[in-house]
Amino acid sequence: MKVGIAMMSHETNTFSPVVTDLDRFSGGRGTPLSGPAAVAVYRDTASCLGGYIEIAEANGAEIVMGIAAGAPPSGRVEDDAYEYMCDAIVTLAGEVDALLLDLHGAMATKTYDDGEGELLRRIRTVCPELPIGVSLDMHANVTRQMIDNCNVLTGYHTYPHIDMDGTARRAARTFFAMLNGDARPTMHWDNAPMLPHVMRQGTDDYPNSALQDQAKALEQDECLAVSLFTGFPHADIHDAGLSVVTITDNNPEAAAAHCNALLDQAWADREKFVYEVEPLAQSMARAEATARQSDGTPVVLLDHYDNTASGGTMDTTEVLAAILAAGLEDVAVFGFYDPEVVQQMMAAGIGAEVTVNLGGKLPMPALAADSTPLTLTGEVKLLSNGKFKARVEMSRGLTINMGPSAVLALPNNVDVAIISRHIEPYDPECFRCLGMEPTQRRYLMLKSRIHYRVGFYPITRHIIECAGRGVCTSDYAEVTFENVRRPVYPLDGPLTGSNLSREEFAAGR
Numbered sequence: 363m364k365v366g367i368a369m370m371s372h373e374t375n376t377f378s379p380v381v382t383d384l385d386r387f388s389g390g391r392g393t394p395l396s397g398p399a400a401v402a403v404y405r406d407t408a409s410c411l412g413g414y415i416e417i418a419e420a421n422g423a424e425i426v427m428g429i430a431a432g433a434p435p436s437g438r439v440e441d442d443a444y445e446y447m448c449d450a451i452v453t454l455a456g457e458v459d460a461l462l463l464d465l466h467g468a469m470a471t472k473t474y475d476d477g478e479g480e481l482l483r484r485i486r487t488v489c490p491e492l493p494i495g496v497s498l499d500m501h502a503n504v505t506r507q508m509i510d511n512c513n514v515l516t517g518y519h520t521y522p523h524i525d526m527d528g529t530a531r532r533a534a535r536t537f538f539a540m541l542n543g544d545a546r547p548t549m550h551w552d553n554a555p556m557l558p559h560v561m562r563q564g565t566d567d568y569p570n571s572a573l574q575d576q577a578k579a580l581e582q583d584e585c586l587a588v589s590l591f592t593g594f595p596h597a598d599i600h601d602a603g604l605s606v607v608t609i610t611d612n613n614p615e616a617a618a619a620h621c622n623a624l625l626d627q628a629w630a631d632r633e634k635f636v637y638e639v640e641p642l643a644q645s646m647a648r649a650e651a652t653a654r655q656s657d658g659t660p661v662v663l664l665d666h667y668d669n670t671a672s673g674g675t676m677d678t679t680e681v682l683a684a685i686l687a688a689g690l691e692d693v694a695v696f697g698f699y700d701p702e703v704v705q706q707m708m709a710a711g712i713g714a715e716v717t718v719n720l721g722g723k724l725p726m727p728a729l730a731a732d733s734t735p736l737t738l739t740g741e742v743k744l745l746s747n748g749k750f751k752a753r754v755e756m757s758r759g760l761t762i763n764m765g766p767s768a769v770l771a772l773p774n775n776v777d778v779a780i781i782s783r784h785i786e787p788y789d790p791e792c793f794r795c796l797g798m799e800p801t802q803r804r805y806l807m808l809k810s811r812i813h814y815r816v817g818f819y820p821i822t823r824h825i826i827e828c829a830g831r832g833v834c835t836s837d838y839a840e841v842t843f844e845n846v847r848r849p850v851y852p853l854d855g856p857l858t859g860s861n862l863s864r865e866e867f868a869a870g871r
């Protein structure tokens with residue numbers, strides 16, 4: 363049996379000005395990998411494709427590897443890039459007996475709000491009988507169109523996402539059970555009228571920990587797969603937000619009942635998914651106090667409004683400016699996306715003193731104000747090709763490419779990593795490959811939201827969340843939601859103390 367495997371993965375922040383073209387999906391190669399070259403990159407890695415390859419081979423399938431296109435989160439996908447990827451996957455679909463897809467679930471394009479649903483619809487139009495299995499990110503904004511156009515759909519149970527390969531294995535096992543006639547997967551999907559805050563979605567924390575535990579428990583019992591998607595609120599589309607997909611073996615009533623029970627559980631805990639923003643000045647004061655009392659482990663200054671893995675420009679300067687103004691000493695900063703400054707530093711050479719205009723380069727029309735460049739004078743401390751082998755479980759086996767990279771040494775022992783591709787700091791190797799040992803610093807400034815936990819929780823639990831500026835703002839009031847279904851919690855009230863059911867709330871009662 364020929365089984366096609368392909369990836370088209372992008373989390374779209376519809377407020378992000380960062381352009382999403384085909385090159386962004388190629389890992390810097392110009393066009394995305396496919397065929398044996400893609401198998402070689404992803405085999406035995408902690409990725410969805412790694413999980414698919416493993417289970418397909420274990421089932422004796424002949425793998426036909428299609429396009430492997432994944433882009434760091436950013437703005438709506440350009441139409442020509444989307445059509446290129448869709449055409450490649452629809453063509454693959456016509457050549458195989460079954461298809462396994464690694465999609466994200468929160469992809470919006472310039473034309474389509476539901477990028478994945480549109481892809482699946484096109485495949486089904488051409489190949490109405492083709493069995494299709496799908497794995498999605500926990501941040502997927504799942505739609506009816508996705509569910510109606512595939513047979514099996516699963517999502518991650520963890521955030522940070524350390525079970526991507528496990529999610530693909532779950533999808534593939536159920537999928538092959540179906541192909542072998544051992545199961546008749548029956549899916550049920552629904553969503554709740556709520557936008558859980560990304561800063562409250564980590565699976566180290568209640569309530570998502572309990573929700574995911576319940577999903578996993580159901581998989582040990584009556585369900586083939588259960589996925590609770592916390593959703594991605596910064597993709598302003600109709601179905602953004604929390605949803606659940608349950609799969610049973612030919613038992614639609616049980617699938618619906620378990621789906622509704624999980625949605626009710628999430629809705630009951632909706633207030634715990636709300637995030638309170640702390641003013642930046644207060645965070646800075648708290649950071650200094652925390653460092654004074656620290657056991658020697660570093661204090662993380664989390665610049666969570668500008669997380670590139672949520673579509674941030676990775677070049678806003680407000681938190682770094684506050685760090686410099688407060689005179690904090692011994693700070694390792696990761697990092698800034700600023701290829702221009704990297705080139706300037708490379709031209710100047712190691713050891714040279716340079717004055718640079720760092721960051722604040724990309725206008726952010728979705729916000730009331732842009733970030734402004736910081737004029738900084740320091741020494742070119744290190745230059746690098748910016749490649750490292752990931753060590754944390756989330757990317758195990760993959761090479762991370764930050765592009766040409768540089769470290770700018772500022773007074774007070776403040777070192778700033780500046781890179782040329784958008785990479786979130788979740789693996790401490792991002793510092794180490796640039797000559798900085800994160801465990802030995804007093805402060806670490808990270809442009810991240812939750813994923814940093816996978817690599818930095820083992821180093822420190824002193825975390826100060828710093829409200830800066832950026833298109834993954836943690837203050838929903840800073841952006842205008844136009845497309846998400848209303849009413850939706852917490853954009854619409856009542857915000858506290860209400861006993862409304864999710865159906866009553868959705869009906870505006």
Ligand SMILES: [Zn+2]
Nearest residue numbers: 499500501523
């Ligand atoms: Zn995600």
